[in-house]
Amino acid sequence: MHFSTIAAAALAPLVAARLDKPVIKPPFPGGGLDSLSQGLLDNLKPTQSTNDDWGSGYLPEDCKNIAKGNKLNPFDVSAFNIHYSDCPDVWIFCRHKDSPFSKTDMIDIFGRLPVEMRSYIRHIIAVPGPKSAGSSGDNISMKGNIGITVYVHESAHSLDSHAFDPKYGAPFSNSKVWLDNYNQDSAVPDDYAQSSQQENLAQQTVIALYDKVVPGGVGSIQPNWKAIFHQYATVQGYIAKGAVVPGGTCTHRLANSKPVPKSDSAKFRRGLGPAPNVALSSQVTEIEPIPMGKEIVYTQFDDAGRAIGKEVVQLPTA
Numbered sequence: 001m002h003f004s005t006i007a008a009a010a011l012a013p014l015v016a017a018r019l020d021k022p023v024i025k026p027p028f029p030g031g032g033l034d035s036l037s038q039g040l041l042d043n044l045k046p047t048q049s050t051n052d053d054w055g056s057g058y059l060p061e062d063c064k065n066i067a068k069g070n071k072l073n074p075f076d077v078s079a080f081n082i083h084y085s086d087c088p089d090v091w092i093f094c095r096h097k098d099s100p101f102s103k104t105d106m107i108d109i110f111g112r113l114p115v116e117m118r119s120y121i122r123h124i125i126a127v128p129g130p131k132s133a134g135s136s137g138d139n140i141s142m143k144g145n146i147g148i149t150v151y152v153h154e155s156a157h158s159l160d161s162h163a164f165d166p167k168y169g170a171p172f173s174n175s176k177v178w179l180d181n182y183n184q185d186s187a188v189p190d191d192y193a194q195s196s197q198q199e200n201l202a203q204q205t206v207i208a209l210y211d212k213v214v215p216g217g218v219g220s221i222q223p224n225w226k227a228i229f230h231q232y233a234t235v236q237g238y239i240a241k242g243a244v245v246p247g248g249t250c251t252h253r254l255a256n257s258k259p260v261p262k263s264d265s266a267k268f269r270r271g272l273g274p275a276p277n278v279a280l281s282s283q284v285t286e287i288e289p290i291p292m293g294k295e296i297v298y299t300q301f302d303d304a305g306r307a308i309g310k311e312v313v314q315l316p317t318a
């Protein structure tokens with residue numbers, strides 16, 4: 001009795017973690033941040049790239065885990081390397097055959113993000129399902145047809161853990177600097193941002209990027225930008241240089257997850273050729289990874305990009 005009372009008290013604040021500031025008025029067009037997509041697409045150029053497919057027998061371990069967590073057959077998922085011209089190391093992405101996203105779409109949209117922002121992402125895996133996305137460690141999984149703002153939002157969760165000076169503590173969204181600046185503002189960007197400081201910082205990173213790259217900045221789409229200014233300006237001021245500004249080259253990357261056979265059967269494995277080499281080059285410094293969680297939480301969106309629900313997918317345990 002005594003113990004369960006303590007446990008309940010300790011858990012309660014987590015359940016009721018909604019932020020205390022209202023959604024900005026007027027709201028962003030449509031109520032979500034999808035309204036920022038066109039400005040971002042118009043002003044962020046795709047990075048030149050080539051790509052090559054993995055042989056059919058292997059997947060990066062993270063892709064296989066996320067596929068299995070979603071009860072999808074790993075044999076319906078394929079992996080490919082993307083060589084962007086601004087990084088000596090490839091990104092390895094995975095795509096389920098029924099994802100509405102083509103390989104070309106994935107390469108194009110991700111390649112528009114500043115290389116410093118891309119550097120903190122390990123794998124992206126696209127699977128079929130209702131429009132939703134989630135971040136798992138430093139991997140991103142997306143279902144259905146997701147826009148560029150969601151790529152930025154999910155990448156921002158990794159930036160929150162890695163791309164701010166560690167002296168403030170990680171994630172940065174729990175730091176005193178962040179909370180002090182939040183407290184100087186009168187609003188948050190939307191309902192999604194209101195759900196936690198982690199989601200808020202991720203939404204503010206979308207706005208911070210928009211403000212940097214779109215002529216006229218946030219003021220061109222949000223007349224009441226002053227109500228959220230300290231928050232997105234804090235992202236712009238404190239985040240690793242280049243994370244919200246295009247240009248430059250990559251200097252650090254996360255090690256790729258190891259290649260594993262798609263099949264769990266030993267018989268199948270015997271016929272496999274050599275596994276692809278996924279080692280990082282000596283030209284980049286390795287970023288400390290985040291440990292694998294037990295689950296991946298997909299946030300579902302409506303057509304305007306408003307968060308409308310959550311789906312929790314359990315990841316297989318080793």
Ligand SMILES: *[C@@H]1O[C@H](CO)[C@@H](O)[C@H](O)[C@H]1NC(C)=O
Pocket residue numbers: 062065066122136137138139254288289290291292293315
């Ligand atoms: C995703 O990325 C991180 C790297 O930070 C890794 O540690 C983690 O185990 C990965 N996999 C999954 C399925 O989350």
